Amino acid sequence: MNLDDFSDLIERPDGGIRRDAEERRERLAVPPGALGRLDELGEWLSAAQASVQVRAIEQPKVVLFAGDHGVASLDVSGRRAGTAHELVRAVLDGASPVAVLARSMNVPVRVVDAGLDCDPELLPAEVVRHRVRRGSGRIDVEDALTSEEAEAAVRLGIAIADEEADSGTDLVVLGDLSVGGTTPASTLVAALCGTDASVVTGRGGAGIDDLAWMRKCAAIRDALRRARPVLGDQSALLAAVGGADLAAMTGFLLQASVRRMPVILDGVVGAACALVAQRAAFRAPDWWLAGQVSGEPAQAKALDRMALNPLLDHGVHVGEGTGALLALPLVQAAAAFAAELPERPDPTTPDDGGDTPGTPGA
Numbered sequence: 390m391n392l393d394d395f396s397d398l399i400e401r402p403d404g405g406i407r408r409d410a411e412e413r414r415e416r417l418a419v420p421p422g423a424l425g426r427l428d429e430l431g432e433w434l435s436a437a438q439a440s441v442q443v444r445a446i447e448q449p450k451v452v453l454f455a456g457d458h459g460v461a462s463l464d465v466s467g468r469r470a471g472t473a474h475e476l477v478r479a480v481l482d483g484a485s486p487v488a489v490l491a492r493s494m495n496v497p498v499r500v501v502d503a504g505l506d507c508d509p510e511l512l513p514a515e516v517v518r519h520r521v522r523r524g525s526g527r528i529d530v531e532d533a534l535t536s537e538e539a540e541a542a543v544r545l546g547i548a549i550a551d552e553e554a555d556s557g558t559d560l561v562v563l564g565d566l567s568v569g570g571t572t573p574a575s576t577l578v579a580a581l582c583g584t585d586a587s588v589v590t591g592r593g594g595a596g597i598d599d600l601a602w603m604r605k606c607a608a609i610r611d612a613l614r615r616a617r618p619v620l621g622d623q624s625a626l627l628a629a630v631g632g633a634d635l636a637a638m639t640g641f642l643l644q645a646s647v648r649r650m651p652v653i654l655d656g657v658v659g660a661a662c663a664l665v666a667q668r669a670a671f672r673a674p675d676w677w678l679a680g681q682v683s684g685e686p687a688q689a690k691a692l693d694r695m696a697l698n699p700l701l702d703h704g705v706h707v708g709e710g711t712g713a714l715l716a717l718p719l720v721q722a723a724a725a726f727a728a729e730l731p732e733r734p735d736p737t738t739p740d741d742g743g744d745t746p747g748t749p750g751a
């Protein structure tokens with residue numbers, strides 16, 4: 390599979406519609422600029438929907454790709470290796486932050502097992518039926534995936550995007566449920582941005598101490614040596630230092646852009662996948678929003694490279710799509726303002742010296 394083929398399939402949101410939306414915004418009763426960034430979001434939605442009159446976001450969905458990463462065995466994560474299924478179970482049981490928030494907002498959550506390292510019987514069949522492989526390889530010393538597995542994972546993401554678009558989902562909040570996932574994500578960002586491991590190494594959603602940070606930095610450094618020879622091939626890069634969940638998210642982002650389905654990105658894993666997708670199709674980022682600042686240096690570097698400015702900075706770094714879901718009401722508010730605020734009335738036509746009321750005509 391050549392991901393570069395997506396470059397010919399993805400079109401930008403309608404620029405003409407956006408200009409018309411900007412002109413309409415100038416006519417609204419609320420002065421231009423008074424709504425701050427919500428004006429920009431409303432115009433972006435107009436272009437994405439190809440309609441000057443913005444439609445409400447009525448069927449959003451949280452989509453979470455799950456996977457375990459072999460590099461977690463080096464104690465580079467705040468969680469034990471092979472325990473991502475526990476994160477999935479917490480979401481399914483409604484006990485995780487993203488599940489609580491989604492329930493309060495009445496937004497459905499879909500979990501896709503791309504590469505969990507657990508017995509399938511531990512989770513519902515609809516979650517595990519898509520699994521590409523059990524866990525991903527230890528990227529500092531071996532490939533995360535075979536080339537065939539990488540292609541299967543990308544195709545899985547494409548299929549999930551098609552299913553969501555076909556079902557009427559009009560915006561996706563994209564996140565991950567992984568243990569060790571920030572290490573391959575940071576490796577991808579460092580490789581694509583040409584930076585050193587120390588520049589992108591963060592402490593992950595669960596937090597790690599200084600010794601674990603040093604182990605993580607070393608793992609990313611070693612993985613970078615393996616990544617650089619395949620930088621020209623995005624599929625090979627995902628196979629070498631990505632993982633099943635990251636490859637699936639990359640495929641999802643590309644196909645969502647093909648299907649004109651907007652996506653709100655969450656943390657560093659989503660940002661890394663977006664950066665890989667951008668390398669394949671430069672127009673794709675026009676369909677994405679960055680939900681929030683996660684505090685991960687690799688996320689900041691990736692978003693800067695894609696010119697995506699996060700909507701929120703609340704210090705939320707729990708992951709799982711939580712920060713991106715917090716940004717959803719902001720997007721929905723922008724849609725409501727753009728759709729429902731009235732335009733200013735036309736000014737009264739000045740007197741042109743003609744007949745006045747009560748004066749007979751000539």
